[in-house]
Amino acid sequence: MGRLHRRPVFVLSALVVPLLTLAAPGFLRLGGVPPSWAVIWLLPWSLVDGPLSGALAGLALGLMLDALHLGSATQMPALALLGWWWGRLPRRRPPIERSFSLGLLAMLGSAVLGLSVLLQRQWSSGWESLLTAASLHTLLAQVLVTALLAPMICSLLLLLWRRHSATARG
Amino acid sequence: MPLGRLFRVPWLRPVVGAWPWALVALGLVAVRLSKGAVLSDAYALISRPFWPGSAQKEWLQAAQQVDQQSRLSQLELDNRRLRTLLDLQRADPGKVTAPVISREPGDWWHQLLLGAGEIQGIQEGDAVIAPGGLIGLVESVTPTTAQVALLTDTASKVGVWVGRTQRHGLLTGVGSSRPVLRFLEKDPQVRPGDVVVTSPASTLVPPGLSVGVIQSVDEKAVPATVAVVQLSAPVASVDWVQVLTRQGPAPAGS
Numbered sequence: 001m002g003r004l005h006r007r008p009v010f011v012l013s014a015l016v017v018p019l020l021t022l023a024a025p026g027f028l029r030l031g032g033v034p035p036s037w038a039v040i041w042l043l044p045w046s047l048v049d050g051p052l053s054g055a056l057a058g059l060a061l062g063l064m065l066d067a068l069h070l071g072s073a074t075q076m077p078a079l080a081l082l083g084w085w086w087g088r089l090p091r092r093r094p095p096i097e098r099s100f101s102l103g104l105l106a107m108l109g110s111a112v113l114g115l116s117v118l119l120q121r122q123w124s125s126g127w128e129s130l131l132t133a134a135s136l137h138t139l140l141a142q143v144l145v146t147a148l149l150a151p152m153i154c155s156l157l158l159l160l161w162r163r164h165s166a167t168a169r170g
Numbered sequence: 171m172p173l174g175r176l177f178r179v180p181w182l183r184p185v186v187g188a189w190p191w192a193l194v195a196l197g198l199v200a201v202r203l204s205k206g207a208v209l210s211d212a213y214a215l216i217s218r219p220f221w222p223g224s225a226q227k228e229w230l231q232a233a234q235q236v237d238q239q240s241r242l243s244q245l246e247l248d249n250r251r252l253r254t255l256l257d258l259q260r261a262d263p264g265k266v267t268a269p270v271i272s273r274e275p276g277d278w279w280h281q282l283l284l285g286a287g288e289i290q291g292i293q294e295g296d297a298v299i300a301p302g303g304l305i306g307l308v309e310s311v312t313p314t315t316a317q318v319a320l321l322t323d324t325a326s327k328v329g330v331w332v333g334r335t336q337r338h339g340l341l342t343g344v345g346s347s348r349p350v351l352r353f354l355e356k357d358p359q360v361r362p363g364d365v366v367v368t369s370p371a372s373t374l375v376p377p378g379l380s381v382g383v384i385q386s387v388d389e390k391a392v393p394a395t396v397a398v399v400q401l402s403a404p405v406a407s408v409d410w411v412q413v414l415t416r417q418g419p420a421p422a423g424s
Contacts, residue, residue: 022272022283032406034277069279070309070317071325117278121324121345134346138278 004049004165005057014057017041018064028149033141035149036110038065038079043106043150044157046086047096048165054083073120078113097158099151106150107143114139249378266290266413268316273406280323280343282306284316284411292316295374297414302403303380304328304368308413316413320405321349321381329369330381335359338369341381341399347406348385351397358395362386366399376414 004010020037028035038061046054062076086105089096096102118135201208268286286292288311296308298318306320307328319326326343330351337358339351351366364384370377382401389395 021274024272024274024277034274070281070319070323071279073278114278121278124325132344132346134344135278138345142277 004045004161005053007164010161010164014041014045014061014064017061018068021065021068028145030145030148031137031141033138033145035146036113036142038062038075039082039106039109039113039146040150040153041157042079042083043086043102043109044154044161046083047090047158048161049087051084051087054085054087055080056083058083071121072124073117075113075117078116082109082112095162097155099155102154102158103147103151106154107147110146111139111143114142253377264291264415266292266415267410268292268413269410270408271315278345280320280326280345280405281309282318282320282411284308284318284413285314286413287312287314287316289313291415292413293416296416297368297375297379298411299379299414300403300405300408300411303382303401304375305401305403305405305408305411307375318411321401322347322405328375328381329372330366331369332358332360332364332366332384334364339366339397341366348398348400349382351384351399353395353397356394357389360384360387360395360397 017037021034024034038058042054042058042061045057049057058079058081059076062074062079066074066076086109089105096105118139122135266286268284268290270282271285272283274281282298282305284292284298292308292311294308294311296316297304298306298308304321306318306323306326308316309319310317321328321341321343322345323343324345326341326349328341330339330341331337332339335358337353337355337360339353339358341349341351343349353360362384366381366384368375368377368379368381380402382399384397385400387395387397
């Protein structure tokens with residue numbers, strides 16, 4: 001487990017996620033769909049700080065985002081699972097830092113997150129409306145725009161956080 | 171020959187000789203009896219280049235619009251007064267104008283965040299209208315913000331009414347920009363272009379708010395007819411909305 005969570009500044013940077021979700025800047029949208037900011041923040045955090053911290057950060061992000069959204073659909077399980085999975089990745093392997101791999105991981109992550117939300121929302125409104133054109137559009141657009149943004153933002157965050165955790169350790 | 175003999179009568183000769191004048195007089199009588207058929211037709215033919223043109227038409231239309239608007243506001247006042255008499259709507263709905271501070275019309279959740287909340291008198295379930303008609307209902311309230319579930323959200327269900335055929339239906343969001351109207355009966359006799367308003371019997375939302383226009387009708391859907399509705403308010407570009415608060419200026423029961 002890394003030492004990222006001991007720096008309050010970095011922990012507080014998670015607050016940017018709900019703020020960006022609310023602000024939803026128009027120029028970072030694809031077909032009107034904003035990227036999944038939670039995935040973009042959680043990916044470098046878990047890669048640097050380990051599975052337990054990643055899962056806890058996922059739960060915390062999920063709690064904040066659920067509070068902002070309507071209905072009973074929750075993002076907590078998917079985000080916690082993603083945080084745990086991404087935290088386990090660096091074990092016994094060279095560290096992940098290529099932007100292509102970061103983009104792929106973010107793509108998978110936002111697909112898992114989107115599918116979990118889609119299934120929960122469809123569960124409440126009946127199965128016959130599953131996989132309508134609108135939900136497919138939202139899912140695909142969100143996966144694409146997240147995967148496009150992740151290499152840019154995640155590699156910067158990864159660089160910053162790796163350096164700090166290395167100096168804290170050394 | 172009788173005519174030749176008549177010509178020979180001396181005092182009848184001018185009378186018979188004036189037969190063209192008699193024809194003219196006969197024609198005038200015909201015109202009189204037909205209420206001026208030839209005259210007014212001739213006048214219309216001659217005066218056609220000077221008939222009232224488009225300018226007059228526009229003036230008339232403008233005047234008509236003003237007339238209709240004043241009648242509409244009068245009828246709205248009347249309607250509200252009568253509803254209060256009938257006790258359908260206990261208090262006059264107050265209107266709170268609120269800015270839209272966050273919108274997610276394209277995400278999984280179709281919702282708005284308004285910059286006015288409990289302090290301004292907004293409650294859960296209040297109707298939210300924009301220029302054009304109803305756009306959603308208030309879902310949750312904090313002291314200074316209110317979260318609005320748009321009509322396009324999959325969790326949104328509002329009872330509506332098609333005025334032309336007087337049929338009720340349930341407007342359900344499907345996650346796209348156009349909600350779906352599910353009717354209660356098999357043959358509601360609606361067609362594209364029909365205007366959808368909130369149900370006049372509704373106590374959850376104010377009755378008679380315009381919602382949208384039916385765009386297409388699927389009559390083969392089971393169990394009952396389904397129509398796609400285009401909302402009349404532009405949800406994606408609205409910056410200010412009005413919340414119809416149920417605790418109006420005069421509190422209920424006082």
